[in-house]
Every structure is written in C-alpha cells, then in structure tokens.
Amino acid sequence: MNQAKQAEISSGTFVNSNNPSSRSLKRILIVTSVEAEQEAVIHGLNGAEGFDVLVGGVGAVCAAASTARTLAATTYDVVICAGIAGGFKEKADIASVVVADEILAADLGAETPDGFLSLDELGFGSARIPVDITLAKRVAEALQISGLPTHTGSILTVSTVTGRAETATAIASRIAGATAEAMEGYGVATAAQQFEIPVLEIRTISNPVGPRDRSAWRIKEALEALEKVSSVLAEVLR
Numbered sequence: 001m002n003q004a005k006q007a008e009i010s011s012g013t014f015v016n017s018n019n020p021s022s023r024s025l026k027r028i029l030i031v032t033s034v035e036a037e038q039e040a041v042i043h044g045l046n047g048a049e050g051f052d053v054l055v056g057g058v059g060a061v062c063a064a065a066s067t068a069r070t071l072a073a074t075t076y077d078v079v080i081c082a083g084i085a086g087g088f089k090e091k092a093d094i095a096s097v098v099v100a101d102e103i104l105a106a107d108l109g110a111e112t113p114d115g116f117l118s119l120d121e122l123g124f125g126s127a128r129i130p131v132d133i134t135l136a137k138r139v140a141e142a143l144q145i146s147g148l149p150t151h152t153g154s155i156l157t158v159s160t161v162t163g164r165a166e167t168a169t170a171i172a173s174r175i176a177g178a179t180a181e182a183m184e185g186y187g188v189a190t191a192a193q194q195f196e197i198p199v200l201e202i203r204t205i206s207n208p209v210g211p212r213d214r215s216a217w218r219i220k221e222a223l224e225a226l227e228k229v230s231s232v233l234a235e236v237l238r
C-alpha cells in the first residue's frame with residue numbers, strides 16, 4: 001500500500017483516571033497494517049473518543065513512514081501498533097493476545113559464519129525499542145480480566161514471514177522471550193521514539209510461527225480477538 005489511509009473516529013478528549021502517574025491520554029494513534037485490521041479495531045472501539053486508526057501498510061519501512069507522517073501532523077499521547085501475528089510454539093496460541101514488553105527487529109543485523117550479529121552487537125544503535133511498560137502491564141491485566149488469553153513478551157519484527165520449522169527454532173533459541181512475530185512494530189516504534197511518544201504493540205495470533213501453511217491461518221478468529229482487544233482498550237485507556 002502506497003497511500004496510508006487514516007480513519008479518524010473522533011477528536012474528543014478523555015482522561016485516564018486509573019493511571020498511577022496521572023498522565024492523561026487525550027489522543028491515541030492505533031496503527032494497523034491492513035484495512036481488515038483497521039475495521040476490526042474500529043468496530044471494537046465502538047465510537048470511543050480520542051482514537052485515530054491508521055492503515056500504515058505492510059512491513060516496517062512503510063509502517064515507519066506512515067506513522068511518522070501522521071505524528072508530524074498531529075500530537076498524540078501514545079502510539080499503539082496493533083494487528084494479527086504469528087505466535088511462537090508454547091508461547092502464544094491461535095486467537096490469544098500478545099502485549100509486547102519490548103519491540104525487537106529480529107533480522108536487523110549481520111549473518112556471519114558463527115551466527116547472527118544484532119544491530120547492538122554491530123554498534124549501530126539498537127534493534128530493541130522499549131514500550132511504555134506501565135501502560136503495557138495495565139492493558140495486559142485488563143485484557144486478561146476481560147477473559148482474553150493474554151501473554152506478555154517480545155514481539156519480533158521480521159522482514160520475511162518465518163516459513164520453516166528450523167528458522168522458527170533458530171529465532172526462538174537466539175531471542176529469549178520471543179512470543180510473537182509480525183512485520184511492523186519496529187517501524188511504528190522507531191517513528192514514535194523519534195517523536196518522543198510512548199509506544200505499545202498488541203497482537204492477536206492468526207497462525208503458528210513455523211512451516212508455511214496459509215490454509216491453517218485463522219485470520220477470522222484473530223480479527224475477532226482484535227476487535228475484543230479494541231473494546232477493552234476503549235475502556236482501559238478512557
């Protein structure tokens with residue numbers, strides 16, 4: 001997608017009275033990759049004020065550019081990357097929810113005969129972007145209480161969807177805490193970081209990370225879970 005499409009739900013104001021830091025979240029940007037995810041989020045928000053939902057495109061580069069363009073035009077208090085994802089074996093099942101405790105560009109680095117070197121090891125910055133951990137924990141707790149099976153862990157950003165069992169095993173053994181993989185989080189988070197805005201990533205699981213079997217992707221179930229996640233977000237962030 002070349003042209004990011006923004007659906008503004010409302011420009012109203014809301015205050016988060018449950019936040020221990022008393023920070024008020026007046027305006028929240030949710031970035032999805034495709035329109036089906038945007039629609040699920042909008043249905044779940046059910047007209048709640050203060051949320052804008054952007055289709056940022058597939059892949060970290062497109063997501064970063066779309067998010068940065070939006071943040072340059074409007075002030076937000078938090079940015080949330082949301083959508084469907086692959087879940088790592090024994091970490092996140094189909095239709096469960098993963099709230100990132102960190103956002104990690106899993107394939108940003110260098111391959112060597114002795115293994116993978118991350119951006120950090122190469123000395124070119126960091127492949128890890130911290131989330132607003134207080135907010136992430138509060139959202140995860142609310143999702144769990146609402147009955148959605150919810151995990152907290154690293155959500156990896158990859159350029160290529162993992163399609164072999166060997167790759168899945170290699171990634172899981174290289175990255176402790178790898179819970180889900182998707183393709184946009186690091187891009188959205190890089191834009192948010194450069195605008196000094198807190199970031200979250202929340203994903204619902206459509207498929208296992210492993211041998212490619214598109215017929216086994218449970219996109220409908222994952223989108224239904226994403227809609228429920230969004231209705232909880234409307235409650236917990238209000």
Ligand SMILES: O=C(O)c1cccc(C(=O)CC[C@H]2O[C@@H](n3cnc4c(=O)[nH]cnc43)[C@H](O)[C@@H]2O)c1
Binds near residue numbers: 036083160
């Ligand atoms: O075909 C459809 O109806 C449909 C509806 C909603 C979303 C899609 C996508 O294909 C979304 C692509 C999006 O999903 C993320 N994703 C999902 N599973 C994985 C995975 O195993 N590894 C990496 N990324 C995954 C990713 O963020 C894509 O942008 C189709």
